[in-house]
Amino acid sequence: MTTRTSAVHPGARQRSMAPIVSRYVEKALIYCALLAGAAVLMIPLWWMLSTSVKHPKEVFAFPPTLLPEQFMWNNYTDLFIKAPFHIYIFNTTYLVIMDLIGTLFTASMVGYAFARLRWRGRDIFFVITLATMMLPATVLLIPRFIIFNEIGWTNSFKPLWVPAFFGYAFFIFLMRQFYATIPHELDSAARIDGASEFGVWWRILAPLTKPALAACGIFTFNATWNDVLGPLIYLTSESKSTLALGLMQFRGPHRTDWHYLMAASVVAMLPVLIIFFFAQKYFIQGVTITGIKG
Amino acid sequence: MTAADTTAGQMAGKLHKPRMSRLARREELVGFLMAAPWLLGLLWLYLGPFGAALSLSLTDYDILTAPKWVGLENFDTMLTDDPLFWKSLSVTTIYSVVSVPLLIVFGLWLAILLNADIKGLAWFRTVYYLPAVLSGVAVAFLWIWVFSADWGVLNFLLSLMKIEGPNWLTSEDWALSALIIMSLWGVGGGLVIYLAGLQGIPTELYEAAEIDGAGRFRSFYNITLPMVSPVILFQLILGIIGALQVFTQGYVMTQGGPNNATLFYNLYLYRNAFRFLHMGYASALAWALFLYILLLTLVVLRSSSVWVFYSGEIKGRAR
Numbered sequence: 001m002t003t004r005t006s007a008v009h010p011g012a013r014q015r016s017m018a019p020i021v022s023r024y025v026e027k028a029l030i031y032c033a034l035l036a037g038a039a040v041l042m043i044p045l046w047w048m049l050s051t052s053v054k055h056p057k058e059v060f061a062f063p064p065t066l067l068p069e070q071f072m073w074n075n076y077t078d079l080f081i082k083a084p085f086h087i088y089i090f091n092t093t094y095l096v097i098m099d100l101i102g103t104l105f106t107a108s109m110v111g112y113a114f115a116r117l118r119w120r121g122r123d124i125f126f127v128i129t130l131a132t133m134m135l136p137a138t139v140l141l142i143p144r145f146i147i148f149n150e151i152g153w154t155n156s157f158k159p160l161w162v163p164a165f166f167g168y169a170f171f172i173f174l175m176r177q178f179y180a181t182i183p184h185e186l187d188s189a190a191r192i193d194g195a196s197e198f199g200v201w202w203r204i205l206a207p208l209t210k211p212a213l214a215a216c217g218i219f220t221f222n223a224t225w226n227d228v229l230g231p232l233i234y235l236t237s238e239s240k241s242t243l244a245l246g247l248m249q250f251r252g253p254h255r256t257d258w259h260y261l262m263a264a265s266v267v268a269m270l271p272v273l274i275i276f277f278f279a280q281k282y283f284i285q286g287v288t289i290t291g292i293k294g
Numbered sequence: 295m296t297a298a299d300t301t302a303g304q305m306a307g308k309l310h311k312p313r314m315s316r317l318a319r320r321e322e323l324v325g326f327l328m329a330a331p332w333l334l335g336l337l338w339l340y341l342g343p344f345g346a347a348l349s350l351s352l353t354d355y356d357i358l359t360a361p362k363w364v365g366l367e368n369f370d371t372m373l374t375d376d377p378l379f380w381k382s383l384s385v386t387t388i389y390s391v392v393s394v395p396l397l398i399v400f401g402l403w404l405a406i407l408l409n410a411d412i413k414g415l416a417w418f419r420t421v422y423y424l425p426a427v428l429s430g431v432a433v434a435f436l437w438i439w440v441f442s443a444d445w446g447v448l449n450f451l452l453s454l455m456k457i458e459g460p461n462w463l464t465s466e467d468w469a470l471s472a473l474i475i476m477s478l479w480g481v482g483g484g485l486v487i488y489l490a491g492l493q494g495i496p497t498e499l500y501e502a503a504e505i506d507g508a509g510r511f512r513s514f515y516n517i518t519l520p521m522v523s524p525v526i527l528f529q530l531i532l533g534i535i536g537a538l539q540v541f542t543q544g545y546v547m548t549q550g551g552p553n554n555a556t557l558f559y560n561l562y563l564y565r566n567a568f569r570f571l572h573m574g575y576a577s578a579l580a581w582a583l584f585l586y587i588l589l590l591t592l593v594v595l596r597s598s599s600v601w602v603f604y605s606g607e608i609k610g611r612a613r
Binding site for chain 2: 042045288
């Protein structure tokens with residue numbers, strides 16, 4: 001609204017009271033819009049948290065209660081009795097750790113090779129690497145399943161972590177971009193001191209890329225922790241279930257215990273939430289280095 | 295630089311060969327070795343499977359017996375004799391065509407609001423970004439409960455405004471809309487990227503425009519929008535690629551129903567491959583999706599010459 005006035009009178013830049021007042025009004029409107037938006041986005045999370053500690057009878061109250069009348073913390077402890085949640089968590093954690101080791105090591109090393117070393121075919125391979133980022137995962141799904149099935153890896157964790165050690169294009173790209181920002185004087189100095197190429201990478205440059213590694217690590221953690229399709233295809237036995245699969249079994253075909261289901265969902269989201277709050281900086285860094293949401 | 299390389303070369307020994315080429319060869323070897331895991335991965339996890347999918351799509355294969363060559367029959371069936379293929383393609387297309395632009399518009403709008411010298415910027419950014427990092431089954435469950443017709447919080451809020459909410463997930467008319475609404479929860483992902491883009495726009499541009507008497511709307515249209523248009527293009531392409539491959543929502547929340555109203559393409563593909571073991575047909579579906587994504591990406595890229603602006607170009611005609 002305020003913009004109109006200045007648009008109608010081009011060149012009118014006098015300092016009267018009206019623009020100042022309207023600037024305050026505008027600021028107030030912006031804050032209102034932002035707060036309303038934030039509230040809307042938080043409602044689903046609030047709804048999940050409050051349901052997770054409600055008594056089963058209160059879950060189906062209408063109008064719904066904002067806060068539980070009685071906090072049923074044992075909804076959370078019951079989870080571990082009703083289903084082998086500790087196994088799900090253990091399995092998922094195992095996969096996350098293996099994926100983290102593989103992804104970080106390979107992305108760092110390959111990113112270094114792309115950014116700092118000259119070798120034949122480097123540029124063409126880099127273009128191919130970028131192209132694979134555009135390749136829909138769906139196309140690779142079936143042939144990979146057949147390969148892993150042939151070598152007897154179905155119903156094992158291997159199809160879900162071995163690929164990480166061969167690298168992911170997105171993370172290699174992210175690391176390469178980051179290495180490219182580090183001044184060359186450092187490697188030169190290290191080489192004068194007699195470090196090998198491998199040593200320059202491992203001891204000198206890799207430690208400098210911690211922010212980028214943190215971003216890669218967080219994205220890997222999230223992707224693995226939340227993966228649905230991979231475990232669904234490869235893991236068939238209950239003892240190998242991940243959290244995603246375990247959660248799905250929690251929902252009965254007919255009747256659903258929403259207080260348990262929401263408590264289970266909170267447990268499944270908690271690690272991601274915790275990491276987000278402590279490492280938000282790296283999330284945003286990763287997003288802005290690459291322009292990709294991860 | 296050269297001095298350092300020479301020293302590294304002397305460490306390596308073999309002094310009888312020409313210095314530069316030996317150094318270069320050494321660097322070549324190390325570079326190749328360090329990139330080797332990925333080059334191998336590229337071969338057996340990406341390019342190999344990519345090609346294999348194409349040859350599988352020309353066969354009838356159920357994993358248990360050897361693949362049988364059927365030529366283009368799978369593609370023929372898909373295009374002429376499979377209403378579910380067309381259904382899933384249209385469901386997925388509607389989902390992406392509505393969800394992706396909405397995410398861009400809302401994300402950009404919020405980013406502009408946040409960029410207006412706001413107190414508590416970090417706090418707002420955290421709150422907006424938070425839902426975007428959550429995904430998977432837990433989020434799907436959370437939204438089933440939000441959308442619950444009788445006890446859900448959404449219909450409760452609507453009832454406060456005297457609106458009777460629909461049976462979101464169990465009504466054929468509303469299920470897809472519900473999943474689109476749910477996708478908007480992730481608006482913060484783009485928001486963070488646009489905010490970074492906006493903060494990169496030189497303030498001189500706005501100052502100059504103000505001196506020339508341009509209003510806020512003109513500044514937005516002639517400065518902000520062109521300056522972030524490359525970011526929008528990137529988000530549009532990645533958004534389409536992502537949205538065309540949604541799976542979890544359809545699988546967990548609606549099982550593709552009611553009456554296939556949310557039968558996403560990947561869900562249909564998953565059923566063909568892993569429930570009916572029609573691996574050949576599913577591979578044909580996968581390749582069709584690949585071509586469809588390629589086509590859409592090319593169309594968007596083509597159109598981008600009209601609406602995307604690269605600031606490097608202005609230098610030539612700057613006054």
